[in-house]
Amino acid sequence: VNALADYSSSVHGMGLTAKGLTVSAVCTDCHTSHMELRMDDERSSVHPANVQKTCGTCHKGIYETYMQSDHAFRTDPKGTEYPTCVKCHTAHGISQVGQDKFMNEVTHQCGSCHEETAKTYMQTYHGKAYQLGYFESARCSDCHGAHNVLKSDNPASMTSEENLVATCGACHVGANKRFTGYLSHATHKDDPKLRGAYIFMTTLLLAVFTFFGIHLLMWLPRSVKERRKKKKEAPKETGNLYYKRFSRNQRITHIFVIISFILLAVTGMMLKFAHMDWAKYLSRFLGGVATAGVLHRIGAVITFGYFAFHIYNLVKEKRRKRLSMIKFIFGKDTLWFNMQDIKDFVATIKWFLGRGPRPNYGRWTYWEKFDYIAVFWGVAVIGFSGLVLWFPVFFTRFFPGWLINISQIIHSDEALLAVGFIFTIHFFNTHFRPEAFPMDTVIFTGYMPLEHFKHERPREYQEVKESGKLDQRVFEKEFSEERMRTIRFFGFMALIIGVLLIIAIVYTLLAGGVH
Template sequence: RGIHGVAFKANAPYAPDCKECHGTHTILSSQNPNSRTYKMNIPFLCGNCHKEGAPIGRLYNITVHNIVENYSQGIHGKGLFEKGLLVTATCNDCHGNHLILAASDKGSSVAPKHVAQTCMKCHASIEKTHKKVIKNELWEDRPGAVPACTDCHPPHIVKTERNEEAFSNNSCLVCHDQADKTKKKLFKGDTIIGIDASHIANSVHYNISCVKCHTDVSSKFERPCQELKRVDCSNCHNAVSNVYFDSGHGKAFLDHRTDAPYCTDCHGTHQTKSKFDDTSPTYRSAVPKLCGGCHKKGGQANLMTELKEVNAYSDYTTSIHGKGLNEKGLLVSAICIDCHTAHHELKEADSASSVNPSNIPGTCAKCHKSIYEDYINSDHSIRDNTSMLHYPTCTTCHSAHVISEIDQDKFMNEITIQCGSCHQKLSETYKETYHGKAYQLGDMKAARCSDCHGAHKILKVENPDSKVGFKNIVNTCKQCHSNATLEFTGYLTHATHNDNDVLFYSFWGMTILLVSVFAFFGLHTLIWLPQSLNQRKKNKHKLPEGPVKYYRRFNKRQRFTHLLVILSFLLLALTGMTLKFAHMEWATFVANLLGGVKAAGNIHRFAAVVTFGYFTFHLLTLFQLRAKAGVSVKEFIFGKNSLMFSKQDIKDLGASIKWFFGLGPRPEYGRWTYWEKFDYMAVFWGVAVIGFSGLILWFPEFFTLFFPGWVINVAQIIHSDEALLATGFIFTIHFFNTHLRPESFPMDTVIFTGHVPLEEYKKDRPREYQELVESGKLDSVVVTKEFSKPWLRTIRFFGFLFLSLGVIMVLLIVYSLLMGVY
């Protein structure tokens, strides 16, 4: 029944009989090395007929040529001839000994249906391997669609590498060769798809024949490929396909979504290239653009489903990963598939997704291993997640696609916002500290959360390894405060006035003082206003013209000192209130206008030095005056014309209130009124209190050598509230008492000129005038002079400038107190 026997019966030329293979009188056992049928001799025995140039090849239509030559070069031939392995397959192992049938015969051992069984005589686990690679199916289940052994491992030329020759490709290119311009329409109504043969030759599928992908080609049609469907890559790429079909893309494809991406959309069709080929669309540098074709604003991905990231490609290109890849050419930069995987893309909400919060740390750890170790052992670790509490992951702080460089201002500016989204209360207390206020004003060097607590290895203060723990806190503070001590670290970083008794009493003490002063003098101003309007009607406020007699109220020293007070106070108020209300937009504008937070701080300290300077100068002047007067210290302080409060001030206050309500005449004030004395004494109080607390804030390391760390907190409360009191009082109550009350409006220039018209002075300070007359000293303090108009205009210009700045400052403070929220 074999082809040899059939040919012999038909007396066909060169048909072999028994003696051709076994011999005549020298027939030996196949186990005998001298036998023609010995294992080592079989290839030569068969090769007598089946070799290049043999008559059999010329006479009969045998489709396989050069059998012996090819066999000897294959893995089987080399195993037999080069290594002497008798277990190596020879001709009879595959084709049989006597029942040798043509490969086209269905009963043949090398027929497509039986070839796997034949190979399994040696390769016992071939079906198991075959199922792993080829979609869990066998050749017998789908002949022609699922490849058998010889489809990938050609008979007689079996090598360790795949080298299948695409025998059928030329048949397909007869119609589909793009280079042949004459073949446009070979079949009615169908347009031929042209294929560039070089694409196939240069692709990773160069050794795969067309029909291995286009398995639905059939000879029963007039045109075998007329009913081609989308290629099924899972025939060969089964493992990857299973992953793909479990992904968001694959599930959309299985749902018959026409816009779902398939293998060929990413890898190409006939020009499929290795991901290591820099001309491949799946090469690392090309992947973002490939994915971005759909994942962009208005892209196909956003049209087919609701995505959290609607402009992923654009966001990625601006991120540190995108810039590293596109601008610096760093192929190690993370690309889409590093985070989302190449074939198993799932939405963030899917627990199996590589970008699900529970998996994000592990995904990022592929590149950021050491950071992952810090994070996973920190108090933010997702290992501590509960059903009620979910800790932050990498993307919580860094985002998914707009990841910034950590040393850029933009990222540094976002740190406290990110931390504050979870630690809201701590964020609010941080913003009340100098660090927080400087940060809000744009100081990128101000200490932020990560500077003290660390970026990834964040541990509770009770943990000995924590950066803010007892063991490490001093070194942490020394990062900025080189002279920090353990006492310095006693500063209560996130404390409010409700967390500590000392802070509680300091806060409420200052609050009561502030409210009391404003309440008393605010009421004083309101009840004074009606009488002030009456005074203006009685005494028309006109600027004197020509030579006029003036009372010399202030000397040059006093006027110069007051000028220093004005300038330094305006600078202190402007820079101080800018810091106090750092969360307001106007404060940021002022800080930038002044050159930044550091420049504003330097201006503030310079003004403070000026304040200490004029205060010292004034004290020296007082000592000189006392020595010149030849009186005791007590008499100098509590004397008749002293600025210290006396019983007469209580009388003047009572008389003033009666006058305000129309219950008595206007009091006959002396040289200094009670409100002027209050203004003066407030400077002493303010310089002492604001100045000392300011020095503590200026030199905290020095002062904590003598005081506990919480004194810094107390100093901050006192300095802030007392400054607010001073600023608000000067720019409202003081301005009203001197310039804005109707009888003096729009401005009292006496502090700039040093002189007040004598007639006006008689009405304003009748008691002092009468005392000067009685003592005969009036002439010594009265001068006749005329102030030039340019000089008066200059005084008014700067006076109004200072006045306007003060009013604007008050309005900003009121607005910030009423409308300002963090």
């Protein structure tokens, strides 16, 4: 330990040498002039029992506050080590409390004694933002006090029932009594409400990935055989004939889905895995937690916007077709599940196992319907829980504070499910399966080659042909190279970001870094 070097760069040393403040503490102020003794000598001015009084000769008000706190040094038959000034501020390398160095260390210093409590703090939004370098996030001292730390059953404590609203209100303007019901250090391990939410979300996540993971692994070898078979067959000449599969509104909506989802996924996973180095690098790349928070909320607003736009178009479509609500939702070409999907699923499993032909899929397959319905579920579940986290003071006017804890679990785990599913299962179903690799551009152009349409959607082709409307949906198209380059650039950027994020998540899971 180089005491001189530490002192020279400390707030005391810099005050003396850089600013000329002769009142700054020097060696003799702490160690005395002629009675210098080792720190473990009970007579020493820097002995744990005496050091706070030594510091108090300059910092009188802080000393008086500290001596009234539960941290005040005292002898304890249990051998409890009470924190002294040196424990938190160090002996020689004392930083200004507003400097990043001190801000970065202070919560870890509290955690050196309050280890389990510090772990739960790191799982909250405050703790995650703090780990990413956002030092304006609430720290231990913001809620419990810096020198006036008292147990919550003490009426004078900042966390007492009498003072908690004011303590929370220092950051959360308008905080109310229900807001203080937020369980600040609770986890799913020690609270039944949180445990229920955690078990439900974990079960849902495992069920979805197990089902569709098996589905993917069964599909892959069959897909490889299909690609080989297709290569051996002589290509049919159809000119530039394309079938119109998606409308302009549907294509625009999907572009907004992609943009908003990537914004939400990147910024959300960065916060969820804040303890990982890759998340810290990503935070710095994005401009910090505050900037990432703005981007996340922009993504949320876009999501609510395209969802409202889609509902509006559904209402228009229902009125145009003059269908009852039942027929509109459960009709033949609906995106809701019906009996045909069960038949298609059974036929698909037989095809995977080599016990039947490729199913004659119609307008929508069952896995596409799952994707679509999952968006409704996601917007409702992630959307509502996200709004609770965005506007906690408002929602706790009507709901108990522990709703914030429940919302954090649901928002975090449902987001992980959505990100993991879209960037693995959905990417495979749409782009990475051998028949479509490396990218299916139909969602961007709105059109698919007629022969490809006949193969992919034979039942729909037959139905449209028998209805006499095929000529109305088949067009001779030629897409410019510039347009296709733009589409591929946008699409591949989305694919690359998604794959990189999945790699980071898998690395985190394998490293045992899930908090």
